[in-house]
Amino acid sequence: MEPMKSCGINPELLPGARNAVETCLAVQPGERVALITDAASREVAASLAQALALREAAWSGYLIEELAPRPLAGAPEAVLEALERADAGILCLQPLPGELGARMAIVSLVERRQIRYAHMVGVTPEIMRQGMRTDYALVDRLSDRLRERLRAARSLEVRSEAGTACTAAFDWSLYWVNTSGLISPRYWSNLPAGEVFTTPAQVNGTFVCDGTAGDYFCAKYGDLRETPLVLEIECGRLVAARCARADLEREFWAYCHTDENSNRVGELAFGTNLGLSEMIGVLLQDEKLPGVHVAFGDPYGSQTHADWASLTHVDVLTRRCDAWIDGEQIIAKGRYLLDRLGMAQA
16 A cells, blocks of 8 residues: 555654554564554654564555545455455544444454454544553553452452442353553454453443543544443443533434344443553543453353353443452552552552
């Protein structure tokens, strides 16, 4: 893709790009890598292309706007064909309403082929300078310790000053997935990374989204600190939503009723990226901030082993939460109590 190759390289983005290519994806010289991007993400993609070139990978670039009209009705055939041949793949673009199905088709192919894959949907130059410069070995240690603790957990309580007050229970037959950024053929990962998640058996209470919301809501509505979404959950399903912005309230409620499982809590996750301290209004990075968040809709059953599905998936984040696992506090005001996980306190 000539436009990517000719785009100037911002040297401030290269360290994060090299971290993605060399550490997270562990690309080796000569490996075939498919780099898929859009016009809005060209600056970030150029840095990733440079990192791939420095690694001497056999990479190919694909600009979405050259392949299909947007919003995408489905994954472009050229993209799917490239991923069928690749050893690793990177999707680096900005999401538009209605494109979740196309992205899910890409992920489905990646999981079928079991190739290493970085999902960088919503990535920005700011993220490349922040979350992508993280020490992912440290993130992996925390994520692994937390996952081991959660695999035997019975309950979780989450509270925040904004009004979050909810509890969750877990099904031990469902997996806790560690997406720490050290990507393997078994588990693809968002980048920046730092997340441990499962599909909960039950969630009840109030969850206040005063941070970022997922899918296209992030780009459309931004940071919700001033106009939080107050979400009431009963038996794992969204039963009420309130917001000072009537348009956001209506649109979120409609989204969560797209199909029979769109209002179901499909994901409960811990952000584990210790290199982050503040939300920036971009879900891709904000959900990795230390804390707890949930998502309504598809449970990523191929990873968690949940036996249901949905056409939608939307994350909601709360700021500076406290969290207790089986009664023991693990997070206080958005900071891990690392000594309780057998790690030195930062």
